[in-house]
Amino acid sequence: MIKIPLIKPDLPKLNRIEKDFRRILDSGKISNFGRYLSIFEKELSSYLDTEVSLVSSGTTGLILALQAIGVSLGKKVILPSFTFMATAQAILYAGGEPVFCDIDEDMTLSLRDLEFLLEKHSDIFAVLGVHTFGLPCKVKEINKIVEDFSKRYNRPIHIIYDSAHALGAEFEGKKIGCFGDAEVFSLSVTKPLVSVEGGVVSSKNSKLIKKINNMRNYGIGKNYNTYYPGLNSKMSEFHAIIGLYNLRRFGSLLRQRQTKARYYLDKIKRLTSFEPQKVYSDKIIHTYKDFTILIPKKLKNKRTKIMYFLQNKGIETRTYFYPPLHQQRFFRKFSNRKLPLTEDISQRVITIPFYASINQKEMDYVVKKLKEAERRFL
Numbered sequence: 001m002i003k004i005p006l007i008k009p010d011l012p013k014l015n016r017i018e019k020d021f022r023r024i025l026d027s028g029k030i031s032n033f034g035r036y037l038s039i040f041e042k043e044l045s046s047y048l049d050t051e052v053s054l055v056s057s058g059t060t061g062l063i064l065a066l067q068a069i070g071v072s073l074g075k076k077v078i079l080p081s082f083t084f085m086a087t088a089q090a091i092l093y094a095g096g097e098p099v100f101c102d103i104d105e106d107m108t109l110s111l112r113d114l115e116f117l118l119e120k121h122s123d124i125f126a127v128l129g130v131h132t133f134g135l136p137c138k139v140k141e142i143n144k145i146v147e148d149f150s151k152r153y154n155r156p157i158h159i160i161y162d163s164a165h166a167l168g169a170e171f172e173g174k175k176i177g178c179f180g181d182a183e184v185f186s187l188s189v190t191k192p193l194v195s196v197e198g199g200v201v202s203s204k205n206s207k208l209i210k211k212i213n214n215m216r217n218y219g220i221g222k223n224y225n226t227y228y229p230g231l232n233s234k235m236s237e238f239h240a241i242i243g244l245y246n247l248r249r250f251g252s253l254l255r256q257r258q259t260k261a262r263y264y265l266d267k268i269k270r271l272t273s274f275e276p277q278k279v280y281s282d283k284i285i286h287t288y289k290d291f292t293i294l295i296p297k298k299l300k301n302k303r304t305k306i307m308y309f310l311q312n313k314g315i316e317t318r319t320y321f322y323p324p325l326h327q328q329r330f331f332r333k334f335s336n337r338k339l340p341l342t343e344d345i346s347q348r349v350i351t352i353p354f355y356a357s358i359n360q361k362e363m364d365y366v367v368k369k370l371k372e373a374e375r376r377f378l
Contacts, residue, residue: 003314004362008355009189009196010253012245024237033217036240043247044200048177051209053201054240055216058164058186060233061199062090064215065182066126067229068208069158071096075125078117079162080109081324081335082342083130087162088325088334091128099124100326102339106278107292108137110341111145118149118157126158131166131176133277133320134192134287139171139179160184165289167193167200168254172283177202187243192257192287192356193250195243198235254287256356261288263360267367268293272374274350290320291354293370300348302377307350309376313369316353322346 024030037054045052055061071077073095079087081100088098099121102113109129118124127146129137142159150157159180163169167185169176177183182205185191187198201212211228214221219230235243246253265276275294279286295303307317324346326335352366 001314002362002365004316004353004358004366006316006318006351006353007190008357009194010192010246010356011194011196012242012249017241017245020241021238024241029237031234031236033234034237034240036237036244037235040195040240040244040247043244047247047250048175048202050178050202050204051206052177052203053209053212053216054235054243055199055201055212055233056235057197057233058162058184058188058199059086059090060216060231061184061186061201062087062128062160062162063093063231064212064233065160065184065201065208066090066094066096066128068211068215069126069160069181071126076121076123077126077128078114078124079128080130080132080342081326081339082107082321082346083132083162083325084164084321085325085328085331086164087128087130088331096125098325098331098334100324100331100335100339102342103132103345104138104280105341105345106135106280107132107345108135109142111138111141113339114142115145118145122153124149124157126160128160128162129180130162130164131169133292134165134169134289135277135279136166136169136171136176136284136286137161138280143179163202165191166287167191168250168285169287170285172281178204181205182208187239190289192254192289193243194246195235195239198239198243253356254285257288257354258285260356260358260363261286261291261354264291264354264363264367267363268370271367272370274370274374288354290318290351292320292349292351294345294348295350296374297348299374299377303348303350305377306373309373310352310366310369315366315369318351319346319349320351322349 164186221227
């Protein structure tokens, strides 16, 4: 039996970063917008072709981005229920009220339900889409729907994307990061680009980024005068060094992920009845931050047994995302309706091991055990 973890973070070798770590330790300049953060921001801005602001985490980036567009006490923000809880927590910390939306079969925001909610709630302030597992959601259609309702209500409705999983993803030749009012990436250890901990707010709106640059430092404008709501959301120089070195080899890491994802997809589709996440267009690039599959409907009630079987074979798994947010204890008060596809998919998801350094032997072993589990529990 071999043991295969759910993820392995991509980290630079110590000998590659040791000199830079020693430099900042010797200088004492370990935070407060130092040399490496500035370089990292510049190179990341060039990579994404947007303005960027580096922050301490994706969650703080979401909070700041939401507040920067004007989310405040009681303002309603639509988001999918099928996402990590940080998405909804950020809305609450910004002062807003989450309005949970269903998903489509590709596990991203449902266009039909988005229209329904915008029709039902004439006071929606913003839409927060999620590029689930690194699959870009339908940004063109979302923009059109929101634009139409903005005209109908004669006021702007903002769009932000939780792009935590999606650094490196593309939609019709454009990198994720340039859509909506802003997009927010995570750089934590489970993400395609790792800085250990950290986040990025990305936008074509330079004024918005300038505002967030102040907000990440307690909202200080100048001379210790507070201009905006703010937090201590600074990224340290240590994290910036690791992120910078990973960015410089990011193209290679992404190519590895793409090649290995294609191999995995082919084997799972040919040899099992498990269903990989649907990809709705050949004009997108999916990062496969998480490789999530669906249990066949006939095995829906056997998920726990299947996961226990895989665990005993050395294969780590998760149920991303179960329970969905609208069914979680803390968030139930914000939902009073069923979300049929969200509920069905969340009861059938299993996230299986995947990372840039996974090899064919490991993937073959996972697929073999999935096939065994399918036969065993039918």
